[in-house]
Amino acid sequence: MKLLHAAIAAGCVAAATPAFATPYLSGNYLLPLDKPAEVRKAYSACQAPPREQLAALIEACGKALEVEKDPLKRSILLVLRSQSNVLSKDYRQALSDAQEAARLAPERWESLNQLCWASAVSGTDVPGAKNACAQAVGLSGARTDARHSDAIYSMRTGNWRRAATLLDGLYEQNAKKFSEAAYGSAIAAANLSAEYRKSGSAESLEIAKITDANLEKHISTAYKDGAGLAEAKKYFADLGFKMP
Numbered sequence: 001m002k003l004l005h006a007a008i009a010a011g012c013v014a015a016a017t018p019a020f021a022t023p024y025l026s027g028n029y030l031l032p033l034d035k036p037a038e039v040r041k042a043y044s045a046c047q048a049p050p051r052e053q054l055a056a057l058i059e060a061c062g063k064a065l066e067v068e069k070d071p072l073k074r075s076i077l078l079v080l081r082s083q084s085n086v087l088s089k090d091y092r093q094a095l096s097d098a099q100e101a102a103r104l105a106p107e108r109w110e111s112l113n114q115l116c117w118a119s120a121v122s123g124t125d126v127p128g129a130k131n132a133c134a135q136a137v138g139l140s141g142a143r144t145d146a147r148h149s150d151a152i153y154s155m156r157t158g159n160w161r162r163a164a165t166l167l168d169g170l171y172e173q174n175a176k177k178f179s180e181a182a183y184g185s186a187i188a189a190a191n192l193s194a195e196y197r198k199s200g201s202a203e204s205l206e207i208a209k210i211t212d213a214n215l216e217k218h219i220s221t222a223y224k225d226g227a228g229l230a231e232a233k234k235y236f237a238d239l240g241f242k243m244p
Contacts, residue, residue, distance in 0.1 A: 030064075030073055039067055046077060050084040057084045075105035079114045091122035102132055109139035113146045120153035121239065129153065144170065155188060155241060160195060164188035179228030180235055187236060190244050 030043050045060035061081035068074050078101035085094035098115040105111045113136035119129035133150040140146040151166035167188055171181035189211055196208035236242065 030076060032068075035067065039064070043077075046080050050080075050087055054084050054088045058088070071104040072108075075101040075108060075111050078104070079111055082114050082118055086118055086121055091118065091124060094118045095122060095124060095126055099126060099128065102128065106135075107139070109136045109143070109146060112136035112139065113149050116146075116153050117149040120149060120156050123156055123240065125157055130157070144173075151184065151188075152239065155184075155239075158191075160188050160192035164192055180232040183229060183232040184236060184241075187241050187243055194244055 029047060032040055032043055035043075042060045042063035045057060046064050048057060050057055058081055061077055061084070065074060065077050065081070068077060078097040082094045082097035082101065085091070085097065095115075095118050098111075098118040101108075101111040102115045112132040115126075115129055116133035116136055119126050119132075130153070133146075133153045136146040137143075137150050147166050147170060151163050151170070154160070154163035154166065164185055167181055167185035171185050193208045193211040196211065197205065233242075
């Protein structure tokens with residue numbers, strides 16, 4: 001389904017120009033064979049999937065960071081700790097780590113994506129977050145994780161046009177959970193329609209009608225998956241979003 005493509009063509013973002021976000025990294029495992037066993041253990045623990053025992057994982061990342069001097073490797077460790085701090089809702093530290101990771105390795109899309117995601121989830125629009133979101137999408141080759149982070153950040157900052165475009169793209173590709181992409185796109189479209197109606201111009205009202213028609217199709221599609229829709233509603237509600 002092409003939601004709003006004709007109506008908001010001017011606002012569409014090419015993938016190469018610019019959190020659904022995953023808390024994991026891939027292909028960046030650090031194994032410091034030249035360091036003592038206790039330090040190697042800390043590195044390994046820091047890189048475990050952050051599902052449980054977040055406090056222990058965060059502590060392990062801290063121990064690894066105490067001895068790691070290489071900027072790129074420090075960036076990887078900082079991203080990992082930031083991801084765990086997001087999950088533990090320590091957003092201040094999560095943002096601090098993400099900002100430092102992006103400063104140390106601005107060429108890594110994972111570092112930029114984490115800054116984007118931490119800003120989006122925390123609701124704190126820190127300096128550089130907007131550019132980090134766009135750059136992460138471009139550097140990653142428009143990976144799903146980066147586009148999702150950018151979409152949630154765009155929702156958080158009220159850029160409903162960009163959010164609708166990004167989420168609609170995820171929906172089209174079925175790149176993530178089908179109902180989440182559909183429902184998220186519907187939320188963005190509904191808010192965008194409301195903005196057009198507020199302007200009151202004849203042109204804006206016509207665009208709003210197009211938006212509403214496509215919005216109904218998205219909602220209808222999302223409601224076909226009852227369990228998935230319930231999960232999607234909870235996901236976005238936890239982030240602070242719901243249908244207007």
